Amino acid sequence: MESLSVALGSRSYPIHVGAGLIDRADLYRPYLVGGSAAIVTNEVVGPLYLSRVKQALAEARVTEIVVPDGEQTKTWQPLNRVFDDLLKAHCGRDTLIVALGGGVIGDLAGFAAAVYQRGVPYVQVPTTLLAQVDSSVGGKTAINHAAGKNMIGAFHQPKAVISDVATLDTLPERELRSGLAEVIKHGLALDAAFVDWLEKNIERLLSRDRDAMVHAVRRSCELKARIVAEDERESGARALLNFGHTFGHAIEAGTGYGAWLHGEAIAAGMVMAAELSLLMGHLKKNEVSRVRALLKRAGLPVAGPALAPERLMELMALDKKAAKGRTRFVVLESIGRAALASDVDATAVRRAIVAAPQ
Amino acid sequence: MESLSVALGSRSYPIHVGAGLIDRADLYRPYLVGGSAAIVTNEVVGPLYLSRVKQALAEARVTEIVVPDGEQTKTWQPLNRVFDDLLKAHCGRDTLIVALGGGVIGDLAGFAAAVYQRGVPYVQVPTTLLAQVDSSVGGKTAINHAAGKNMIGAFHQPKAVISDVATLDTLPERELRSGLAEVIKHGLALDAAFVDWLEKNIERLLSRDRDAMVHAVRRSCELKARIVAEDERESGARALLNFGHTFGHAIEAGTGYGAWLHGEAIAAGMVMAAELSLLMGHLKKNEVSRVRALLKRAGLPVAGPALAPERLMELMALDKKAAKGRTRFVVLESIGRAALASDVDATAVRRAIVAAPQ
Numbered sequence: 001m002e003s004l005s006v007a008l009g010s011r012s013y014p015i016h017v018g019a020g021l022i023d024r025a026d027l028y029r030p031y032l033v034g035g036s037a038a039i040v041t042n043e044v045v046g047p048l049y050l051s052r053v054k055q056a057l058a059e060a061r062v063t064e065i066v067v068p069d070g071e072q073t074k075t076w077q078p079l080n081r082v083f084d085d086l087l088k089a090h091c092g093r094d095t096l097i098v099a100l101g102g103g104v105i106g107d108l109a110g111f112a113a114a115v116y117q118r119g120v121p122y123v124q125v126p127t128t129l130l131a132q133v134d135s136s137v138g139g140k141t142a143i144n145h146a147a148g149k150n151m152i153g154a155f156h157q158p159k160a161v162i163s164d165v166a167t168l169d170t171l172p173e174r175e176l177r178s179g180l181a182e183v184i185k186h187g188l189a190l191d192a193a194f195v196d197w198l199e200k201n202i203e204r205l206l207s208r209d210r211d212a213m214v215h216a217v218r219r220s221c222e223l224k225a226r227i228v229a230e231d232e233r234e235s236g237a238r239a240l241l242n243f244g245h246t247f248g249h250a251i252e253a254g255t256g257y258g259a260w261l262h263g264e265a266i267a268a269g270m271v272m273a274a275e276l277s278l279l280m281g282h283l284k285k286n287e288v289s290r291v292r293a294l295l296k297r298a299g300l301p302v303a304g305p306a307l308a309p310e311r312l313m314e315l316m317a318l319d320k321k322a323a324k325g326r327t328r329f330v331v332l333e334s335i336g337r338a339a340l341a342s343d344v345d346a347t348a349v350r351r352a353i354v355a356a357p358q
Numbered sequence: 359m360e361s362l363s364v365a366l367g368s369r370s371y372p373i374h375v376g377a378g379l380i381d382r383a384d385l386y387r388p389y390l391v392g393g394s395a396a397i398v399t400n401e402v403v404g405p406l407y408l409s410r411v412k413q414a415l416a417e418a419r420v421t422e423i424v425v426p427d428g429e430q431t432k433t434w435q436p437l438n439r440v441f442d443d444l445l446k447a448h449c450g451r452d453t454l455i456v457a458l459g460g461g462v463i464g465d466l467a468g469f470a471a472a473v474y475q476r477g478v479p480y481v482q483v484p485t486t487l488l489a490q491v492d493s494s495v496g497g498k499t500a501i502n503h504a505a506g507k508n509m510i511g512a513f514h515q516p517k518a519v520i521s522d523v524a525t526l527d528t529l530p531e532r533e534l535r536s537g538l539a540e541v542i543k544h545g546l547a548l549d550a551a552f553v554d555w556l557e558k559n560i561e562r563l564l565s566r567d568r569d570a571m572v573h574a575v576r577r578s579c580e581l582k583a584r585i586v587a588e589d590e591r592e593s594g595a596r597a598l599l600n601f602g603h604t605f606g607h608a609i610e611a612g613t614g615y616g617a618w619l620h621g622e623a624i625a626a627g628m629v630m631a632a633e634l635s636l637l638m639g640h641l642k643k644n645e646v647s648r649v650r651a652l653l654k655r656a657g658l659p660v661a662g663p664a665l666a667p668e669r670l671m672e673l674m675a676l677d678k679k680a681a682k683g684r685t686r687f688v689v690l691e692s693i694g695r696a697a698l699a700s701d702v703d704a705t706a707v708r709r710a711i712v713a714a715p716q
Contacts, residue, residue, distance in 0.1 A: 076434060076438065080434065080503075083503055083505075083509065083510060084503075084504075084505070087503060087505040087506060087509065088505070111473075114473075114512065115469075115472075115473065115510050115511060115512055116509070116510065117509060117510075117511075118498065118499075118500065118508075118511045118512055118513055118591075119512065119513065119591070140476065142476065145438075145441055145442075145445060146442075147441075147442070147445040147446070148445060150476075151441065151445060151474070151475060152441060152473050152474065152475075153473060153475075153476045154472065154473055154476055154477065154512065155476055155477065233476075233477070
């Protein structure tokens with residue numbers, strides 16, 4: 001097991017990465033001070049891992065809360081059912097919530113923990129690669145509103161993240177590759193040496209080699225943790241983690257959420273963002289080719305959807321309007337070094353989209 | 359105008375108390391950095407003060423959000439309509455939410471501010487005495503759940519509190535007296551000299567004398583602010599502010615919420631808590647009489663409702679069960695000095711209730 005820390009003063013917490021961690025009672029014990037816990041999971045992950053986590057929490061009174069699988073669960077009604085169950089079980093302010101599942105569960109259970117009785121402690125136990133390398137770290141929690149994704153939420157840091165790479169054995173192939181997109185993103189945006197390592201080890205990751213996976217998850221978390229420690233509430237540096245996401249969100253919205261997995265949209269988005277970086281004179285042509293090649297080897301799309309560039313640009317403007325900010329692009333100054341660019345020329349954006357044609 | 363500060367490090371904020379503050383643009387200006395604001399108010403307060411606050415915010419793009427009056431508004435559906443309106447108006451992370459109204463509006467708008475796009479700034483403009491001396495200070499926000507009051511919420515400190523005592527001119531008499539219960543509570547729990555002052559000035563407060571009101575609001579806020587600064591998230595000292603509330607909550611629940619105003623229930627609850635303090639050997643008999651006399655002069659009930667003591671005790675146990683804590687009583691060691699007491703003998707509790715008979 002490898003452990004690292006997210007340095008946030010009194011809200012600092014450890015991330016444990018390894019194989020076979022999910023049922024280690026010692027990793028949960030420090031947070032069971034109140035003697036009660038509630039495991040929030042879904043109908044897919046529950047049958048696989050719920051009983052093992054419950055075993056690890058045997059010293060506490062445990063409530064099981066199983067919600068449906070899928071993005072639709074990140075809405076008010078399922079959230080309110082979590083509150084119903086917590087109240088029915090007389091869970092108090094010292095109840096530990098355990099978020100067992102992927103990004104949806106982490107966001108939902110994390111937000112429940114943020115607002116139930118004005119905040120209770122929680123632990124993230126991510127079981128998808130995407131959640132292990134990205135969403136479980138940093139304390140961003142949210143549910144969706146009809147008018148926008150993640151519009152209602154909170155920054156609420158977990159007490160710990162327990163990332164068991166053995167749980168990735170049950171992850172569908174496509175979701176594994178989708179998770180790799182965020183791993184690659186961390187390298188491209190923040191660490192050239194990690195990109196080198198990924199280029200050498202991408203096949204090991206695709207075959208779910210334990211040691212390679214532990215390294216990839218740990219390094220991703222380290223890179224993200226450094227940024228989160230600098231900018232907990234996303235007012236500056238944290239935006240760099242959105243490399244590929246301005247284009248990616250438009251792809252997700254334009255194709256109807258769910259048609260493309262998040263990581264797939266981000267992969268195509270990173271190609272567009274790399275092309276934009278080239279157009280703006282930051283990145284070299286051979287570096288853009290490296291971005292494309294690595295994503296391709298990871299089995300990820302390197303071209304946009306069958307949508308007119310104008311439609312994607314429209315969606316980016318809408319996204320900006322909903323958040324009432326400017327559309328900010330994250331560009332690469334070189335492999336491993338991202339930077340923010342605002343007031344980007346619309347022609348360049350259009351050309352970047354066209355450079356990654358369907 | 360008198361101003362004081364709630365000392366919470368980077369989350370510190372001023373409380374301004376005076377007459378005619380509600381339309382002073384300079385008090386809002388520092389928080390309008392994003393150029394947009396949303397005023398959340400209700401159907402009773404809106405017609406009285408909305409246009410004046412809007413005037414004061416003239417430099418910003420202003421969205422008006424008017425919700426129904428009453429405790430029923432502190433639930434998910436009205437909250438979600440606030441989100442609808444914020445999103446429709448393209449309010450972003452730098453939009454200032456202005457909570458214009460009493461405790462319900464403060465709790466609802468404050469919670470909306472806590473979770474809209476993971477947190478936006480807000481200002482409290484309380485227009486009831488209860489809100490000015492209590493609920494607008496300290497950052498506690500919440501909505502109710504079918505299974506319990508204030509079960510879903512957040513600690514989210516405002517950027518400022520603007521308490522205009524002139525708005526109390528439109529407050530119904532009964533609500534004024536209910537607010538005085540919390541003023542008296544602050545004195546009884548924390549400041550003997552303030553109790554002396556209240557005994558001398560209670561008639562001036564009942565006649566809404568401006569200077570007396572400014573003093574009472576300011577001193578209440580000072581006392582509460584000191585406690586909040588010590589214990590922002592209510593893990594210790596802040597519980598002292600609940601003097602009279604263990605009994606009071608049971609009275610509110612037992613009589614059906616709304617039959618007794620919060621302050622009325624707290625007044626009777628304080629008499630019971632004073633009697634309990636006497637039974638436990640802390641308070642002297644003549645001090646209990648002082649408590650009773652002051653509340654009586656304020657036009658507040660000093661006797662419980664027509665409910666069996668057993669019923670109130672049942673409700674207190676239920677309250678405890680819902681929160682999965684122990685029933686803790688706040689007792690008085692003397693006038694102006696409250697203390698926590700746990701493991702209080704049930705016989706003493708029963709006798710305290712009986713000592714304030716209907």
